[in-house]
Amino acid sequence: MNALKRIALLAALVASAAWAQGNLEINTPAISQIKSGMQARHAQLAPHYASGAVGLGADGAVALRDASAVPLAQRQAVQGLVAQENADRAALYREIARANGHPEWEADIRNTFAQRWIERAQPGWYVQSGGQWSRK
Amino acid sequence: MCSLPERLRGVVLALTLAASAASQASLDLSFDRLQAPALTLEQVSVSLQALDRGPARLRIVRARIAGRELSDLRLDCTEFSIHPEVRCRGGVLHVRGQEPWRLEFALTGAQRTLEARVQPPGSPPIDIEGALAGAHPHLRLRTRAADLVRLMALDPALQTAVAAYAPAGRVDVDAQLHDFGAGRSVQIDARVDLHDARFSSADGLRGAEGMALGIDIRARADGARWNGDLSADWRAGELLWDAVYLKGGGTALTSRFAVDAGQLTLTNGALDLAQVGRLSFSADWGRSATGAPALHSARIEGRAFDLEALNARFIAPLSAVHGWPALTLSGRADIALSVDAQGPETARLQLHGVALADAAGRWSMDRVDADLPWQREQPTAPRATVAGAHFGRIPLGPFELRAALSSDRVSIEPVRIPVLDAGLRLNQLEFVQDDGRWRGDLAFDLEPVSMSALSEALGLPRMAGSFAASVPGVRWRDGVLALDGQMLIRVFDGYVAATGLKLVEPFGTTPRVLADLQMRYIDLEALTDTVKFGRVTGRLDGDVTGLELLRWRPVAFDAHIRSSQGDYPRVISQRAVQNITALGGPGAAAAIQRSFLGFFERFGYRRIGLSCVLRDGVCEMDGLGNKGGGFVLIEGGGVPALSVVGYNRRVDWPELLDRLSRVTGSAPVVR
Numbered sequence: 182m183n184a185l186k187r188i189a190l191l192a193a194l195v196a197s198a199a200w201a202q203g204n205l206e207i208n209t210p211a212i213s214q215i216k217s218g219m220q221a222r223h224a225q226l227a228p229h230y231a232s233g234a235v236g237l238g239a240d241g242a243v244a245l246r247d248a249s250a251v252p253l254a255q256r257q258a259v260q261g262l263v264a265q266e267n268a269d270r271a272a273l274y275r276e277i278a279r280a281n282g283h284p285e286w287e288a289d290i291r292n293t294f295a296q297r298w299i300e301r302a303q304p305g306w307y308v309q310s311g312g313q314w315s316r317k
Numbered sequence: 318m319c320s321l322p323e324r325l326r327g328v329v330l331a332l333t334l335a336a337s338a339a340s341q342a343s344l345d346l347s348f349d350r351l352q353a354p355a356l357t358l359e360q361v362s363v364s365l366q367a368l369d370r371g372p373a374r375l376r377i378v379r380a381r382i383a384g385r386e387l388s389d390l391r392l393d394c395t396e397f398s399i400h401p402e403v404r405c406r407g408g409v410l411h412v413r414g415q416e417p418w419r420l421e422f423a424l425t426g427a428q429r430t431l432e433a434r435v436q437p438p439g440s441p442p443i444d445i446e447g448a449l450a451g452a453h454p455h456l457r458l459r460t461r462a463a464d465l466v467r468l469m470a471l472d473p474a475l476q477t478a479v480a481a482y483a484p485a486g487r488v489d490v491d492a493q494l495h496d497f498g499a500g501r502s503v504q505i506d507a508r509v510d511l512h513d514a515r516f517s518s519a520d521g522l523r524g525a526e527g528m529a530l531g532i533d534i535r536a537r538a539d540g541a542r543w544n545g546d547l548s549a550d551w552r553a554g555e556l557l558w559d560a561v562y563l564k565g566g567g568t569a570l571t572s573r574f575a576v577d578a579g580q581l582t583l584t585n586g587a588l589d590l591a592q593v594g595r596l597s598f599s600a601d602w603g604r605s606a607t608g609a610p611a612l613h614s615a616r617i618e619g620r621a622f623d624l625e626a627l628n629a630r631f632i633a634p635l636s637a638v639h640g641w642p643a644l645t646l647s648g649r650a651d652i653a654l655s656v657d658a659q660g661p662e663t664a665r666l667q668l669h670g671v672a673l674a675d676a677a678g679r680w681s682m683d684r685v686d687a688d689l690p691w692q693r694e695q696p697t698a699p700r701a702t703v704a705g706a707h708f709g710r711i712p713l714g715p716f717e718l719r720a721a722l723s724s725d726r727v728s729i730e731p732v733r734i735p736v737l738d739a740g741l742r743l744n745q746l747e748f749v750q751d752d753g754r755w756r757g758d759l760a761f762d763l764e765p766v767s768m769s770a771l772s773e774a775l776g777l778p779r780m781a782g783s784f785a786a787s788v789p790g791v792r793w794r795d796g797v798l799a800l801d802g803q804m805l806i807r808v809f810d811g812y813v814a815a816t817g818l819k820l821v822e823p824f825g826t827t828p829r830v831l832a833d834l835q836m837r838y839i840d841l842e843a844l845t846d847t848v849k850f851g852r853v854t855g856r857l858d859g860d861v862t863g864l865e866l867l868r869w870r871p872v873a874f875d876a877h878i879r880s881s882q883g884d885y886p887r888v889i890s891q892r893a894v895q896n897i898t899a900l901g902g903p904g905a906a907a908a909i910q911r912s913f914l915g916f917f918e919r920f921g922y923r924r925i926g927l928s929c930v931l932r933d934g935v936c937e938m939d940g941l942g943n944k945g946g947g948f949v950l951i952e953g954g955g956v957p958a959l960s961v962v963g964y965n966r967r968v969d970w971p972e973l974l975d976r977l978s979r980v981t982g983s984a985p986v987v988r
Contacts, residue, residue: 210872210934211827218826248521253555256521257562261637268640272826 209280215273225262235263236307236314241274241295242267246307246314344368353449357381365397373397389413392420440467456494462487465514486514503538528554542577560638561631567591579604593630594622615656622650624671643676665690682706696723710774711736725750737771739764757793772847780847784808796822811838830866838881850980851893856881877928888919896980897950897961921955936968
C-alpha cells in the first residue's frame with residue numbers, strides 16, 4: 182500500500198508540474214524530458230480541451246471525442262497532437278514505474294494518473310467516467 | 318365525345334354524363350386501370366365541374382410510378398380541360414402521408430407531348446417535358462438547387478443508408494430518359510451537379526464541406542441490368558476521411574459500370590488525382606451468403622505517380638496523424654494492387670529514381686530503383702538498388718539489396734555496403750513473425766575504416782588509425798534491440814568492447830541505450846593528437862559500467878579510466894596539463910608552481926587515474942587517491958615529474974561537457 186501511496190503522490194506532483202509549470206521535480210531525466218514535451222504541447226491542446234473536442238479519458242490517455250468542434254482542415258493536426266500526447270503519457274507511466282524499480286506498477290500508475298488528470302481538469306473540460314463523457 | 322388518350326389503354330367501367338342544365342355540365346369518369354410506360358394508375362376517378370376550363374378532381378387509389386408505389390392520391394386542378402389537350406392548371410397533388418405538391422401539366426397530340434411542372438413542398442420546381450408516345454418516346458427532367466435531403470427522402474432505403482453521415486446540399490439535375498416503353502431498352506442520360514454539399518459522421522472524423530461535384534451518367538437498360546458510363550469531377554470543397562484530408566480541384570473519376578440487383582461491376586475506371594497521377598481500376602461487387610454487398614475482386618494500377626505530390630497530399634498527413642517521422646520524397650512510382658474476396662492478393666510497388674530522406678535530416682537515400690512485389694500465397698523476391706545514401710554525416714556508396722519475402726518472413730541476402738573507404742558487411746538481416754509478433758536478427762562486420770576519413774565525415778579533428786567493428790548477433794524483440802555477446806571496435810591501436818548493449822524503443826518517444834564498455838590499451842598519443850587536447854604519451858584502460866543514454870544523451874554511468882599496465886613511455890605535455898587543470902574548473906589546480914611549469918614543455922608521469930560517477934546531471938569525480946583535501950589525477954614520476962590534483966569532486970555534467978568542448982575546440986595558449 183505504501184507503494185501505491187507513493188505513486189499517488191508522484192502522480193499529483195507530475196500532474197501539477199505538467200499543467201501548472203510548477204517547480205516540483207521528479208528526479209529522472211527521462212521523466213523530465215517527457216514532462217517538458219507534454220508541457221510544450223499543452224498550449225496547443227488546451228483550446229481543444231476547452232472546446233470539448235478533446236477529453237480526458239478514464240484510461241489516463243486523452244481522446245478525440247468530438248472532432249466536429251474543430252474546423253475540418255485542422256482535424257488531422259488535432260489527431261496528430263492526440264497521438265503524440267498519448268505516446269508521451271504511455272512513456273511517462275512506463276518511466277515512472279521503471280524509475281521506482283517496479284515495471285509491473287505501470288497499470289496502477291496509469292490508473293492513478295487518470296484520476297489525477299481528471300481531478301485537475303479545468304471546469305468546462307470533458308472527462309470520462311464509466312465509459313460516459315461529462316462536462317466538468 | 319371527349320377524346321381519351323389513345324395510348325392510355327384503360328377499361329372504361331362507367332361513364333355517366335349528367336347534363337343538368339344547358340349552362341353547366343358535370344362529368345364523372347372512372348377507370349379501373351390506366352397504363353403508360355413506367356406508369357400504372359389503378360381505380361382512377363375524375364370529376365369535372367365543367368367540360369372546359371373548370372375545376373376538376375382526380376382520385377387515384379393506387380399509383381406505380383417508376384417502380385415506386387403510392388396510394389390515395391388526389392389531384393385538384395383549378396382549371397382543367399380535356400380538349401384539345403389534357404391540361405391542369407393550378408393543380409395541387411395530395412399523397413397520403415406527405416405534404417401537398419404543386420402540379421401543372423399539359424398533354425398534347427398523338428405523341429402525347431408532355432409539359433409538366435411539379436413542385437414538392439419546400440423545393441424548387443421540377444420541369445418535365447417530352448413525348449410519351451411515338452417512335453422515340455423521351456422525357457427530360459430538370460431542376461435547380463433542389464434540397465439533397467428532400468431528394469434522398471424520396472428513397473427511404475438510401476436515406477437510411479446514409480443517415481449516419483447527415484448529408485446536405487443543393488442539387489441541379491438535368492436528366493433525359495429515352496426509348497422507354499414495352500420492347501425498348503430505356504436509356505438514361507443525366508447530369509447532376511452537387512453544390513454546397515457537406516456531410517459529417519457523428520465523431521467528426523469523416524466529413525466534407527463546401528463540396529462541388531459534377532456527375533455525368535449515361536446508361537442503357539438491358540432487361541433488369543443497367544450498363545453505362547459514369548464520370549465525376551470534384552471541383553471544390555474539402556474532404557476528411559479518417560486520417561486522409563483532401564481539397565477538391567482536379568480530382569476526377571470515370572468508369573464504365575454494369576449493375577443489377579445482385580451485382581455491380583466497374584471496368585475501365587480511372588481516377589485522376591491532381592498533380593499526383595492517374596489510378597486505373599476495375600472492381601466487382603456481389604452479394605455475400607448473408608445477402609450483404611461484398612467486394613468480389615478489384616484491381617488498381619497507377620503508373621509514374623509523382624511521389625512528391627503523393628507525399629504532400631497523402632503520406633505526410635497520414636504520418637503526422639500516427640506520429641511517424643516525416644519523410645521527404647521525390648521521383649516516380651508504379652503501384653498495382655489486386656484484391657479478391659479474402660482481401661489483398663497481390664501488390665507491387667516499383668520505384669524509379671526515387672530520393673527518400675528523413676525530414677529531420679538523419680538519413681537519406683538517393684536514386685533508389687526498386688521492384689517490390691508481394692503475394693499473399695507465394696514468396697516473392699523484392700530487390701532495390703541505391704545509388705548512394707547518408708546515415709547521419711556518414712556517406713554510403715552504391716549497393717543492391719535482394720530480399721526474400723513471404724507472409725511470415727523477410728530476409729535480406731548478405732550484402733556489402735560501401736562506407737567511406739571501407740565496407741559494411743551485412744551478414745544477416747531477417748525478420749520472422751512468431752505468434753503474431755515480429756522478431757528480427759542482425760549480424761554485421763564493419764571493415765576497418767580509416768579514422769581520417771571518418772573524422773572528416775563527422776566534422777571532427779582529423780584522426781589517425783582505423784575503426785572496425787564486429788557484431789555477430791543483434792536481436793530485435795518487442796521494441797528492444799539487444800546485442801548478443803560483445804561488439805568490438807578497434808580504435809587508437811587498442812579496442813573498445815561493448816557488452817550488454819541494448820537499445821530500448823530506438824524509434825519511440827524516449828529511446829534508451831544501455832551498455833557496459835571496456836577500453837583497453839588505447840594509445841593516448843593518437844587520441845590526444847586527434848582531439849587536439851595536448852599530447853599525452855602512454856596507454857589507457859577504461860571501464861564504463863551502467864552506461865545509460867536517454868534520447869541519445871548520457872544520463873548515468875560509472876566510468877573509471879587509468880593507465881594501462883606495462884612498460885611504455887609516459888610523457889605529458891604542458892598544454893595537456895593546462896587542459897586537464899581547466900577541466901577541473903576554478904577549484905582545480907596543478908600541484909606545481911606556474912613558474913616551474915614554464916621551464917618545461919614535457920613532464921614524466923607514473924599513473925593517470927580518473928573516475929566519474931554520473932547521476933542526476935552531476936559527475937562525482939575521483940582520482941588515484943586523496944592528497945591534501947584533493948584527489949590525485951596524475952601522479953608524477955621521472956624528471957621532471959608532475960602531479961595534478963583535483964579539488965572539485967562534484968561537477969555539473971553539462972558544465973563539464975562545455976569545458977571539454979572549449980579545451981578541445983580552441984587551442985589554449987600557455988605562457
